[in-house]
Amino acid sequence: xxxxxxLAGVALAVALLIWLSMxxxxxxxxxxxxxxxxxxxAAEAISGGFGAVEAAIDRxxxxxLLRDKDGRxxxxxxxxxxxxxxxxxxxxxxxxxxxxxxxxxPGRTSSLDLGKEAQAWRSALARPL
Amino acid sequence: MTSAKRHKPGAARWQDRFDRMDYFDPVxxxxxxxxxxxxxxxxxxxxxxxxxxxxSRDTAVSLALGLGSLFAGALFxxxxxxxxxxxxxxxxxxxxxxxxxxxxxxxxxxxxxxxxHRCAHRVRWFWAAHVNHHSSQHYNLSTALRQSWTNFxxxxxxxxxxxxxxxxxxxxxxxxxxxxxxxxxxxxxEAIGRLPAWFEAIxxxxxxxxxxxxxxxxxxxxxxxxxxxxxxxxxxxxxxxKSGVAMRYGLVSQLGSFNVLKAAFHEWLxxxxxxxxxxxxxxxSYLLREPGWSHDGSxxxxxxxxxxxx
Numbered sequence: 184x185x186x187x188x189x190l191a192g193v194a195l196a197v198a199l200l201i202w203l204s205m206x207x208x209x210x211x212x213x214x215x216x217x218x219x220x221x222x223x224x225a226a227e228a229i230s231g232g233f234g235a236v237e238a239a240i241d242r243x244x245x246x247x248l249l250r251d252k253d254g255r256x257x258x259x260x261x262x263x264x265x266x267x268x269x270x271x272x273x274x275x276x277x278x279x280x281x282x283x284x285x286x287x288x289p290g291r292t293s294s295l296d297l298g299k300e301a302q303a304w305r306s307a308l309a310r311p312l
Numbered sequence: 313m314t315s316a317k318r319h320k321p322g323a324a325r326w327q328d329r330f331d332r333m334d335y336f337d338p339v340x341x342x343x344x345x346x347x348x349x350x351x352x353x354x355x356x357x358x359x360x361x362x363x364x365x366x367x368s369r370d371t372a373v374s375l376a377l378g379l380g381s382l383f384a385g386a387l388f389x390x391x392x393x394x395x396x397x398x399x400x401x402x403x404x405x406x407x408x409x410x411x412x413x414x415x416x417x418x419x420x421x422x423x424x425x426x427x428x429h430r431c432a433h434r435v436r437w438f439w440a441a442h443v444n445h446h447s448s449q450h451y452n453l454s455t456a457l458r459q460s461w462t463n464f465x466x467x468x469x470x471x472x473x474x475x476x477x478x479x480x481x482x483x484x485x486x487x488x489x490x491x492x493x494x495x496x497x498x499x500x501x502e503a504i505g506r507l508p509a510w511f512e513a514i515x516x517x518x519x520x521x522x523x524x525x526x527x528x529x530x531x532x533x534x535x536x537x538x539x540x541x542x543x544x545x546x547x548x549x550x551x552x553x554k555s556g557v558a559m560r561y562g563l564v565s566q567l568g569s570f571n572v573l574k575a576a577f578h579e580w581l582x583x584x585x586x587x588x589x590x591x592x593x594x595x596x597s598y599l600l601r602e603p604g605w606s607h608d609g610s611x612x613x614x615x616x617x618x619x620x621x622x
Contacts, residue, residue, distance in 0.1 A: 189340055190382065196347045197375040200454070201368060203351065207358045209366035227527075230565055230604075230612050232620060260568075263367035265449040267568040290569060 213261050214244035221247035225257045228268035233257050237307075239300040246295045248276070248284060248304060256308075258286045260293050278305035335393075335483030342494045349498065350453045356503050357452075364450075365502060369570040371454045376572045377444055378457030388464035395469055396482035405479040414488070417480045419540070421472065421488040426543035428471035429536040433614075439603045440579035441466035447575050449562040451525050456500035461576045495539045496521075506553075516541045519553040526559045529621040532614035564604065564617065579603075 204210075215221050218238045225233040225247075235249040235257070246266075247259040256276065259268045269288045277285040282301045286293050297304060357365035400406065407413045432442035441462040448455045463469075475485050499521040507517050516537045524535040534551035537543045544550035553559075567575060586598040586606075594607035604613035612620070 186386065189343075190379075193343055193379055193382065196343070197379055200347065200350055200354075200375060201372045203354055204366050204368040204371045207354055207366075209354070209357070209363060209371070210368045211363055213364070227560065228564075228566065262566065262568045263370050263449065263570070264364040265367075265562075265566075267566040269568075288568075 209264075211264050212245060213264055213266055215240055215247055215259070215266070216244070218247075221249060221259050224259050224266055225249050225268050228259075228266075229257055229270060233268070233270075239295075239297045239304060241295040242282070242298045243296065246286075246293065248286070248295060248297065250307070258288065258293075258295075260286070260288070260291070273308050276308060278302070278308060335486045337490050338487070338494060339490050342497070346453070346457065346497060353453050353501060353503055362502075365452050366454070367450055370448050370450050371452075373570050373572050373575055374448060374454040374458040377461070377575060378454075378459055380461050380572070380576065381457075381459035384461045384464065392464065392469045393482055393486065395473065396476040396485060399473045399476035400479070400482050403477040403479055407479040407481070409481060409484065413480060413484065417475065417484050418488040418491065420475055420480070421485060422492055422537070422539045423543060424471045424475060425489070425492055425538040426536050426547070428468055429538065430547075430549065431471070432468070433533050433536065434602050435600055436579075436583060436603050436605070437599050438466050438468065440583055441468060443563070443579045443603075444575045446525060446563055447567045449560075449566060451500060451502055451522060451559070451561045453497065453500050455525070456497045458575075462580065492538045500525075502559075512541070514540060514542060520544075520550075522559055522561075523551050523553050525561050527562055527564055528557065528560055529618050530554075531559075532564070532618060564612070564614070 215224075218240060221238045221240055222235040225235050225238075233249070233255070234251050236252050237250040238247055239249075240247045245261050249257045249259070251257070256271050256273065257268055258271050258276075259266050271286060271288060275287045278301055279285070282296050282298050284295045284297050284301055284304065286295060354366060357363070428438075429442075432438040441460045444460060445455075445458050448458060460466075460468075472485055472489065476482050496516070499516055499518045501518050502522065504518040506512060506519050507515075511517065512519065516535075516539055520535045520537070520541050523531045526532075531551055534549055535541070535544050536549055541550065567578065569575065569578075583598060587595045590598055590607060597605065597607065602613045602615075604611050604616070
């Protein structure tokens with residue numbers, strides 16, 4: 184019985200801490216400062232490294248699409264207050280008529296607004312590598 | 313009668329010892345201090361504009377894993393005690409509860425922890441149980457509570473059996489292990505910079521442990537110690553925190569999920585997938601070699617990353 188009370192108390196404390204972290208505003212979306220930051224993140228976070236030669240940043244800084252000299256594609260997406268980077272294949276990327284690009288990675292579909300660069304990427308992705 | 317003669321004089325059979333066994337667990341008493349210190353760190357981060365120190369969903373995952381580890385610990389405590397009691401019984405001697413055995417037990421338990429922790433980073437089987445502690449991209453006091461649910465299943469208790477075997481009381485070992493765990497709570501913070509040199513030389517500190525949690529190439533697989541940093545200095549795995557280097561925390565390939573179950577079990581599932589797909593001769597290597605190893609060289613171990621980024 185004492186153990187149950189202890190676990191109940193801990194569960195209550197956990198709920199309180201989560202509420203407090205939300206109340207204090209710890210739920211921001213990270214913003215990429217520039218292309219160089221996106222290139223640096225991809226270089227560090229992708230297994231084997233990633234030397235991007237092209238990069239397009241989301242207009243709000245909430246992600247980026249990158250390509251290396253071998254034609255490999257990578258995406259940077261926000262995850263909580265930080266970013267994650269993943270290699271993606273061409274089939275995982277849909278470029279619509281406008282500025283939006285949809286990217287699918289396992290367990291997640293995200294949208295990037297690449298502005299004017301979206302259509303250039305559309306053409307580039309349509310070309311055989 | 314015959315069975316009793318096989319045991320040390322004055323020692324009860326290990327089953328009897330297990331039945332009578334109790335130990336002082338300081339962790340429940342420490343929980344209120346954990347909570348208060350997390351509140352203090354949240355307020356510190358807010359007041360200093362360090363809004364990337366915490367992320368509420370990340371904190372929720374860390375605390376849920378901590379809560380779950382309490383359940384897992386309670387579930388397997390009996391079995392762990394039983395294994396320690398058995399090892400203690402078959403050992404050649406029993407030190408008893410003399411005062412001098414406490415500091416010695418704590419020191420040797422910390423050494424056992426070093427080797428457990430080192431294996432937890434260098435053997436994928438143990439890494440599967442330990443990885444969730446590293447799966448946050450944040451480094452704060454809530455990260456300290458991101459504890460494993462599968463330590464017992466991974467047989468992590470094996471590292472403490474030698475202590476029982478050489479004569480330390482099982483209850484004493486578990487109490488020392490609990491104090492070691494409590495010590496490691498406060499070092500999971502960016503709020504504390506460097507401490508006095510004498511302290512940094514002997515003790516594990518926030519600075520040393522930030523290195524351990526960092527994914528910067530030079531910091532990978534370094535600073536495994538629990539309480540005393542001397543083990544890393546002794547066994548060649550020490551790396552000091554370098555001023556002016558931005559720390560990146562988490563995993564080499566970030567988890568990218570706030571799903572608690574995924575955080576707890578993803579590496580076990582990945583091992584299963586790899587073993588199914590691998591040719592027969594490589595299957596065990598996916599279980600026993602270092603994280604990142606692959607038979608076709610398509611992935612990177614921490615040594616390979618360090619070499620590539622030299």
